[in-house]
Amino acid sequence: MADYPIPPEAEKQIPPEHKLTGKVARFLLKRYPIWPIIDHLAQKVVPVHKHTIWYNMGGIALFFLLVQIVTGLLLMVYYRPALPWASVQRIVMEISFGNIIRSIHHWSANLMVLFLFLHMFSAFFMKAYRPPREFTWLTGAALMGIVLLFCFSGYLLPWDALSFFATRVGISEIEKAPVIGMWLAGLVRGGPDVTIDTIGRFYVLHVTALPLAVLMLLGIHLFFIQIQGVSEPDSFAALPKEKKRYHKFFTEFMFGELPVWLFFSALLVALAAAFPRELAPEADPYASAPVGIKPEWYFLSQFQLLKLFPGEIEMVGMVLMALIPIGMLLVPFYDRSIPTDRRGKIATLFGIVVLTGMIIFTVWGYIS
Amino acid sequence: MDKNNLMGESVSKRRFLQVMGTLGLGWLGAAVYPVYKFLSPQAVPDPFGEDGRALVDKVSTADVARPGMGKNGSYGTRGLIVFRDSQGQLRAFDSKCTHAGCNVEFQGNRFYCNCHGGTYDLNGKNIAGPPPRPLTELGVVEEDRAIYVFRLTDEKTEQA
Amino acid sequence: MNYPVWDIPFLGNGLVVAIIAIIHILISHLAIGGGAFLFIAEIWSNRQNNGPQIRDWLHKYATFFLVYTTVFGAVTGVGIWFAIQLANAEATSLLIHQFVFAWAIEWVMFLGELTTLYLYFYGWHKNSRSMQVFLAGAYFVIAWGSLFVINGILTFMLTPGAWNLDNTSIAAGFFNPGYVSSLFIRTLVMILLAGLFGIIMATRIKDDDNFKEKIINFSAKWVIPAAIIVPLLMLWYWSTLPANTIALIKSGATGLAGGKLEVITRYFWLALVSGVLIVFGTLFTIIRPKAATTIGAISLFLVAQFGVMGAEFFREMARKPYVIYGVLFSNGLWQYQTRDEQYMKADYLDKALWHPNIEPLGQQHGEWIFRLQCASCHTRDGYRSIISRTEQWTGDFGFRWLETMDQQGVMPPFQGSDQDRAALSSYLISLHGEQTSAQEILDQYRKAQADSISAAATDTIATEELK
Numbered sequence: 001m002a003d004y005p006i007p008p009e010a011e012k013q014i015p016p017e018h019k020l021t022g023k024v025a026r027f028l029l030k031r032y033p034i035w036p037i038i039d040h041l042a043q044k045v046v047p048v049h050k051h052t053i054w055y056n057m058g059g060i061a062l063f064f065l066l067v068q069i070v071t072g073l074l075l076m077v078y079y080r081p082a083l084p085w086a087s088v089q090r091i092v093m094e095i096s097f098g099n100i101i102r103s104i105h106h107w108s109a110n111l112m113v114l115f116l117f118l119h120m121f122s123a124f125f126m127k128a129y130r131p132p133r134e135f136t137w138l139t140g141a142a143l144m145g146i147v148l149l150f151c152f153s154g155y156l157l158p159w160d161a162l163s164f165f166a167t168r169v170g171i172s173e174i175e176k177a178p179v180i181g182m183w184l185a186g187l188v189r190g191g192p193d194v195t196i197d198t199i200g201r202f203y204v205l206h207v208t209a210l211p212l213a214v215l216m217l218l219g220i221h222l223f224f225i226q227i228q229g230v231s232e233p234d235s236f237a238a239l240p241k242e243k244k245r246y247h248k249f250f251t252e253f254m255f256g257e258l259p260v261w262l263f264f265s266a267l268l269v270a271l272a273a274a275f276p277r278e279l280a281p282e283a284d285p286y287a288s289a290p291v292g293i294k295p296e297w298y299f300l301s302q303f304q305l306l307k308l309f310p311g312e313i314e315m316v317g318m319v320l321m322a323l324i325p326i327g328m329l330l331v332p333f334y335d336r337s338i339p340t341d342r343r344g345k346i347a348t349l350f351g352i353v354v355l356t357g358m359i360i361f362t363v364w365g366y367i368s
Numbered sequence: 369m370d371k372n373n374l375m376g377e378s379v380s381k382r383r384f385l386q387v388m389g390t391l392g393l394g395w396l397g398a399a400v401y402p403v404y405k406f407l408s409p410q411a412v413p414d415p416f417g418e419d420g421r422a423l424v425d426k427v428s429t430a431d432v433a434r435p436g437m438g439k440n441g442s443y444g445t446r447g448l449i450v451f452r453d454s455q456g457q458l459r460a461f462d463s464k465c466t467h468a469g470c471n472v473e474f475q476g477n478r479f480y481c482n483c484h485g486g487t488y489d490l491n492g493k494n495i496a497g498p499p500p501r502p503l504t505e506l507g508v509v510e511e512d513r514a515i516y517v518f519r520l521t522d523e524k525t526e527q528a
Numbered sequence: 529m530n531y532p533v534w535d536i537p538f539l540g541n542g543l544v545v546a547i548i549a550i551i552h553i554l555i556s557h558l559a560i561g562g563g564a565f566l567f568i569a570e571i572w573s574n575r576q577n578n579g580p581q582i583r584d585w586l587h588k589y590a591t592f593f594l595v596y597t598t599v600f601g602a603v604t605g606v607g608i609w610f611a612i613q614l615a616n617a618e619a620t621s622l623l624i625h626q627f628v629f630a631w632a633i634e635w636v637m638f639l640g641e642l643t644t645l646y647l648y649f650y651g652w653h654k655n656s657r658s659m660q661v662f663l664a665g666a667y668f669v670i671a672w673g674s675l676f677v678i679n680g681i682l683t684f685m686l687t688p689g690a691w692n693l694d695n696t697s698i699a700a701g702f703f704n705p706g707y708v709s710s711l712f713i714r715t716l717v718m719i720l721l722a723g724l725f726g727i728i729m730a731t732r733i734k735d736d737d738n739f740k741e742k743i744i745n746f747s748a749k750w751v752i753p754a755a756i757i758v759p760l761l762m763l764w765y766w767s768t769l770p771a772n773t774i775a776l777i778k779s780g781a782t783g784l785a786g787g788k789l790e791v792i793t794r795y796f797w798l799a800l801v802s803g804v805l806i807v808f809g810t811l812f813t814i815i816r817p818k819a820a821t822t823i824g825a826i827s828l829f830l831v832a833q834f835g836v837m838g839a840e841f842f843r844e845m846a847r848k849p850y851v852i853y854g855v856l857f858s859n860g861l862w863q864y865q866t867r868d869e870q871y872m873k874a875d876y877l878d879k880a881l882w883h884p885n886i887e888p889l890g891q892q893h894g895e896w897i898f899r900l901q902c903a904s905c906h907t908r909d910g911y912r913s914i915i916s917r918t919e920q921w922t923g924d925f926g927f928r929w930l931e932t933m934d935q936q937g938v939m940p941p942f943q944g945s946d947q948d949r950a951a952l953s954s955y956l957i958s959l960h961g962e963q964t965s966a967q968e969i970l971d972q973y974r975k976a977q978a979d980s981i982s983a984a985a986t987d988t989i990a991t992e993e994l995k
Binding site: 254270 | 791794795797798801802805806808809812813815816818819820821823824825827828830831834835837838841916
């Protein structure tokens with residue numbers, strides 16, 4: 001069989017034959033006709049303007065996801081779903097450096113959620129969701145949901161007092177859904193209450209089902225960005241061609257971004273060193289909940305908002321709360337970027353209200 | 369501090385990268401050391417306590433009350449067989465077959481390994497089958513209705 | 529104990545010193561390394577074709593350098609002075625009396641630094657080339673002199689070596705076992721930081737990519753000496769550490785007491801990881817110098833800040849429970865006093881006088897013992913929280929544990945009578961909401977003593993009867 005011919009423009013751009021890199025490149029290109037892909041990737045550019053920094057948010061969240069995968073795999077070596085608390089205690093107190101690895105897993109989870117919020121809101125305010133990028137936005141929304149499920153499922157796994165009650169409260173919110181609430185909550189819990197069966201299904205979700213889902217969706221999300229290019233804000237797109245500056249992604253932007261990843265690595269180690277994650281006493285389903293128990297900060301605003309709708313009107317609160325993510329999800333179909341349309345401004349206003357509300361309620365939740 | 373190098377004239381870019389790359393790898397090894405320790409087998413505590421004795425689990429004095437009785441048990445994280453020989457003396461051997469690690473069985477007049485047919489006499493010597501070495505004997509003593517084992521080299525100090 | 533206590537809720541006075549100091553170390557080390565950088569860069573620029581272009585860039589370096597180091601360096605440096613006096617006046621007093629000339633020399637160095645730096649900077653366009661080179665070099669030498677001095681005092685605290693209260697030779701204290709390794713480690717780190725700062729300033733070159741690359745290559749080389757030599761020097765430094773500290777670090781790989789006691793290992797690893805990240809960050813910067821961004825360069829510099837945080841926390845924690853190792857405990861107890869049993873068992877509040885009139889065994893009794901004896905290292909519910917460390921305590925357990933708390937290896941021996949211990953234990957469990965008064969604890973203990981004496985007596989009688 002004949003080899004695939006190497007395209008002439010490839011010959012000009014790959015390293016010369018006598019160098020090792022040139023040999024490897026030719027070896028691969030003769031077997032796999034992937035030059036169009038490489039060429040396309042080499043041309044991937046990032047626009048340079050005063051909002052460029054926001055383009056980094058997704059990449060930083062990706063960094064934290066990678067940390068989660070590595071530390072998660074390490075923790076899985078010693079975690080036992082049949083003996084959840086004892087195995088986590090062993091990791092934290094007996095296994096060499098187990099404490100640090102577990103704390104890094106905890107901090108990286110929190111920072112990942114933080115940077116995802118920054119990524120989501122910056123994409124929102126830069127209106128990156130507009131056609132043709134609606135499905136990048138939708139896959140992103142799905143990813144956000146999956147990550148929050150990661151957080152919720154992972155939180156239970158240590159099976160300490162905090163995990164147990166947080167999960168019990170969280171799932172009892174599901175019970176309140178009309179018609180299917182009780183049934184759905186039972187399915188999620190694996191029974192009428194949070195038990196070892198809940199751990200079983202949360203564990204499978206956390207280490208297999210959700211990772212597969214996230215990898216698939218992330219692949220699609222990144223694929224869309226590769227073939228469509230990075231979105232440009234209006235102010236930049238309106239500039240005349242000569243004034244537009246771009247960085248090539250490979251390798252300029254990437255190498256500029258790498259030290260920032262290194263900084264976040266140091267930050268994770270510093271946080272794990274200074275603020276290691278505690279392990280509360282083992283869950284006792286019949287004991288009283290710990291004093292001052294609150295959800296983690298990323299669920300705190302919802303928790304605090306629901307407190308405003310006690311008793312009878314709780315349903316009103318839940319409906320209102322559901323409208324917010326639905327509103328954000330459907331924004332690409334509402335704000336179509338028609339210049340004379342006011343919808344763009346309304347969408348921005350909506351975003352500002354949601355963001356401010358989340359911040360206020362989170363802070364309020366903390367101090368109360 | 370070699371000031372000439374810092375001037376940047378005599379060091380080429382490639383050498384620079386090589387130096388930094390090597391340093392990077394060296395430092396990386398140090399930082400990744402915790403992951404290596406995390407995954408490495410964790411230290412197993414010595415089953416023999418401060419006094420050189422380990423308590424035997426799963427074998428009670430009733431199990432070896434009369435000559436000819438023997439049972440598999442454990443000490444620390446290791447397996448053993450305790451039995452009483454025809455003279456009425458308590459004996460104990462590590463139960464791990466020296467061939468491939470299966471626990472051997474006490475059969476009254478010998479130890480037999482079900483995995484590959486290895487056979488040992490009551491002194492632990494390998495007399496038939498694949499095992500290349502005898503079983504390790506342990507010193508054994510009965511006290512307060514419990515059984516303790518100790519390393520045989522410590523025998524003299526134990527009885528002092 | 530001879531001084532009032534500076535009670536800072538949540539952070540604790542030690543942490544206040546730590547935060548100021550960690551910021552100061554980064555700045556001060558850059559201040560010295562940057563001096564070397566200016567000196568070498570001046571000479572280098574004289575040998576290049578584009579000397580003026582390099583010096584224009586160097587002027588930007590010097591501007592930010594001057595503002596950052598003199599303003600923030602001075603503020604944080606003086607801040608350390610204020611903070612240590614309030615946090616531990618006893619130790620500060622010892623250091624001042626012991627090394628009074630060293631402190632005086634230090635101030636001369638500071639004055640010299642500022643003078644030469646201002647002459648160098650404000651004479652930029654007026655001075656001759658050789659004067660500029662001289663001033664930069666003089667600045668570096670004087671600034672390094674300030675390291676030479678402070679290093680003696682700082683390392684003395686951890687490794688006083690042959691110095692003790694009977695042999696207060698200044699030379700023995702100043703040139704102590706940890707002095708030389710620490711001096712070289714710090715010098716190399718200073719050089720590294722100067723290079724990182726150079727990279728930051730190089731990313732500000734917007735219009736000439738080749739020049740940017742040249743400056744980045746020049747600056748990045750300053751990271752190499754530290755990357756190679758610091759690990760070797762660390763082995764030397766390690767050999768000077770107290771044996772107890774080394775045992776702690778080694779045991780610290782696994783968690784103890786819920787992960788709290790191995791904090792020293794965590795911070796050591798933070799410093800190590802920071803070193804790795806800096807080496808790699810510099811490597812990436814050299815591979816594509818034109819891609820270096822200011823944010824990326826500042827990120828690397830911040831990694832160095834984390835490294836400083838790790839190393840300095842480690843160094844301070846290596847000294848626990850002492851503030852001057854083997855001589856003075858952090859809570860004001862002197863090592864020699866621990867040999868006097870009568871002194872140790874006497875009523876604490878009669879010795880530590882900075883408290884209001886206290887009713888013995890009342891709630892305030894325990895609180896003031898905590899303040900005067902424990903608050904030097906522990907806060908109630910914040911840093912090194914005493915509440916979380918006494919979570920499982922009962923009054924009786926606490927009472928008995930306090931008597932032997934120094935056997936742990938990181939705690940000083942308890943100073944005070946049985947009443948003091950009962951009062952403190954009662955106070956500590958009250959922080960959990962448990963109300964057992966000090967009197968109850970004492971009564972319980974005395975009853976248990978009486979019971980065991982009579983039980984032993986009964987045994988003796990029984991044994992006698994059997995014979």
